[in-house]
Amino acid sequence: MTSRGTPSRFLRSVLQNGVGRYVCQLKRISIVFSKKAQSSLGARDFIEEGVVDYANKNPGTVVYVSPQPCRVPKIVAEYLNGNVREETITSKTSQQISELLTKLTNQSGLEIIRIRKPFHTDSPSIQGLWHPFTNRPLSIGPIRPQKPDSQ
Amino acid sequence: MSASMAYAGLWRTCRMLLPRHHVLSPAAIRTQSSASGDLMPWTSLSRPPWPEQPSPYSAEEEQSRHAAVVSTVNQRINLRDFGRLFAVVHFAGRQWKVTGEDLILIENHIEAECGERIRMEKVLLVGAEDFTLIGRPLLGKELVRVEATVIEKTESWPKVHMRFWKRHRFQRKRIIIQPQTVLRINGIELAPRLT
Numbered sequence: 001m002t003s004r005g006t007p008s009r010f011l012r013s014v015l016q017n018g019v020g021r022y023v024c025q026l027k028r029i030s031i032v033f034s035k036k037a038q039s040s041l042g043a044r045d046f047i048e049e050g051v052v053d054y055a056n057k058n059p060g061t062v063v064y065v066s067p068q069p070c071r072v073p074k075i076v077a078e079y080l081n082g083n084v085r086e087e088t089i090t091s092k093t094s095q096q097i098s099e100l101l102t103k104l105t106n107q108s109g110l111e112i113i114r115i116r117k118p119f120h121t122d123s124p125s126i127q128g129l130w131h132p133f134t135n136r137p138l139s140i141g142p143i144r145p146q147k148p149d150s151q
Numbered sequence: 152m153s154a155s156m157a158y159a160g161l162w163r164t165c166r167m168l169l170p171r172h173h174v175l176s177p178a179a180i181r182t183q184s185s186a187s188g189d190l191m192p193w194t195s196l197s198r199p200p201w202p203e204q205p206s207p208y209s210a211e212e213e214q215s216r217h218a219a220v221v222s223t224v225n226q227r228i229n230l231r232d233f234g235r236l237f238a239v240v241h242f243a244g245r246q247w248k249v250t251g252e253d254l255i256l257i258e259n260h261i262e263a264e265c266g267e268r269i270r271m272e273k274v275l276l277v278g279a280e281d282f283t284l285i286g287r288p289l290l291g292k293e294l295v296r297v298e299a300t301v302i303e304k305t306e307s308w309p310k311v312h313m314r315f316w317k318r319h320r321f322q323r324k325r326i327i328i329q330p331q332t333v334l335r336i337n338g339i340e341l342a343p344r345l346t
Contacts, residue, residue, distance in 0.1 A: 001311070002311070006308070011254050011256050011333070012254065013254060013302055013303070013333065013335065016252070017302055017335070018300045018302040018335030018337070019252050019335060019337070022265065022266035022300055022301075022302065024265070024266075025303075103304075103305075103306070105265075106265050106303060106304040106305065107303060107304070107305045108302070108303045108305075108333075112305065112306065112307075112308050113308050114308050115256060115307075115308075118255065118256035118257075118258070119247065119253065119254065119255055119256065120253060120254040121250055121253040121254075122252060122253065123235060123250055123252075123253075126234075126235050126236075126237045126250065126278065126279070126280055127278060127280055127283075
């Protein structure tokens with residue numbers, strides 16, 4: 001739809017990721033596939049070859065492999081902020097599945113909707129916010145406290 | 152947000168550090184011929200709307216004042232007497248005003264993995280609360296160091312690109328998904344001899 005009809009959010013990160021250490025936001029990956037169906041062929045190939053390397057490369061992510069009788073093989077990714085993403089891998093090759101997995105690993109769990117601004121700061125002004133009197137000399141003289149006339 | 156470079160004819164973008172003898176009287180500028188080529192055309196923004204006041208200081212006094220300002224700023228930098236720094240950085244075809252701990256979204260793919268530190272080299276301006284260092288156009292790499300971490304490499308939301316001509320039975324629809332990178336600026340370091 002249009003950007004006005006769809007939800008939107010501001011750019012942010014989960015729990016100030018990156019200020020100190022970078023933490024991979026992917027918590028758990030479950031690969032659901034079937035042992036016999038043709039659509040799970042790529043998934044089976046990937047599990048034969050690439051799953052162990054992927055699990056070793058990402059020590060912070062738990063990988064679950066569950067063969068079930070299912071029509072549609074999918075990957076269920078759970079993130080540290082609680083969001084769950086499901087991607088179907090019907091008739092995908094092993095190479096495509098590994099690329100999809102790297103993409104899911106590099107994402108944080110925030111929703112993929114329109115991001116309103118491409119920047120975010122917690123301290124927007126350092127030298128002070130501009131107001132119309134900044135850098136203007138006074139039109140009247142220097143302001144001093146009024147001396148009482150009776151003195 | 153952009154730190155625009157100086158055009159000689161626009162007073163709003165001119166820096167106060169430009170030598171005074173470039174500013175001629177309005178009558179003198181108008182009588183210049185266009186064949187000289189190095190003067191911008193005279194517009195309503197060529198001079199500020201307030202009357203121009205000649206500087207009450209002589210040339211030597213001005214030079215000594217400038218030297219005093221420069222030495223104060225250098226002392227501040229050597230003693231690290233500044234608080235939070237901000238910088239204007241040219242990155243990915245755009246200029247960003249950047250502080251520590253803030254986020255930036257780049258609409259393309261960067262050749263660095265998630266979690267890697269990146270140094271941004273094109274720094275145009277660095278400022279603290281009391282002083283600003285303006286580069287011409289860039290500041291030296293041994294003066295400023297701006298570091299960032301790659302946090303996230305995602306794809307954008309599916310944008311609809313539609314073309315439609317009415318009464319011509321023409322419409323095309325395309326979904327555009329762009330790669331995005333999110334950077335977290337770790338910090339800005341300022342030192343006279345930093346590499």
